[in-house]
Amino acid sequence: MGLFDFMKEKPAYEIVRVEFYGGGRGSSPDHFGTGVPRSAELLVPRVTLFVNRAVELRFKVCIRFPQAEAAKGGVEVYDIEYEHTARLHRSPDTVVLLQLPASEVHFSHGGLGVLHIYDMDGGCIAAGFFYVQDDE
Numbered sequence: 001m002g003l004f005d006f007m008k009e010k011p012a013y014e015i016v017r018v019e020f021y022g023g024g025r026g027s028s029p030d031h032f033g034t035g036v037p038r039s040a041e042l043l044v045p046r047v048t049l050f051v052n053r054a055v056e057l058r059f060k061v062c063i064r065f066p067q068a069e070a071a072k073g074g075v076e077v078y079d080i081e082y083e084h085t086a087r088l089h090r091s092p093d094t095v096v097l098l099q100l101p102a103s104e105v106h107f108s109h110g111g112l113g114v115l116h117i118y119d120m121d122g123g124c125i126a127a128g129f130f131y132v133q134d135d136e
Contacts, residue, residue: 018128
């Protein structure tokens with residue numbers, strides 16, 4: 001750590017974690033994690049972040065469900081894509097929970113799903129993984 005590292009300006013926001021809720025239509029998210037039941041009809045992502053200064057975030061959310069086969073040719077194919085805007089107030093040293101819009105889902109396979117969040121220039125600013133599992 002350099003002598004003047006404390007003088008560097010922090011980024012406007014820092015994404016710490018992405019978690020998910022999977023439930024039935026009309027349900028309210030009451031717990032988030034990385035496991036989602038295969039019978040889920042709604043998928044709700046939640047982003048945990050620190051907001052170092054007030055910012056308006058515009059980003060694109062892309063979600064890929066577990067697939068029977070890997071994508072051919074390395075091309076990302078998403079099952080859900082949408083843009084989202086959030087106005088975040090400065091809250092240094094405080095965790096902010098940003099719940100993203102719910103998406104209707106129907107999982108045909110169990111396994112690993114992925115969420116990518118892209119800025120409006122196409123740069124990936126966050127990724128999160130969820131595991132679709134058989135209901136217990």
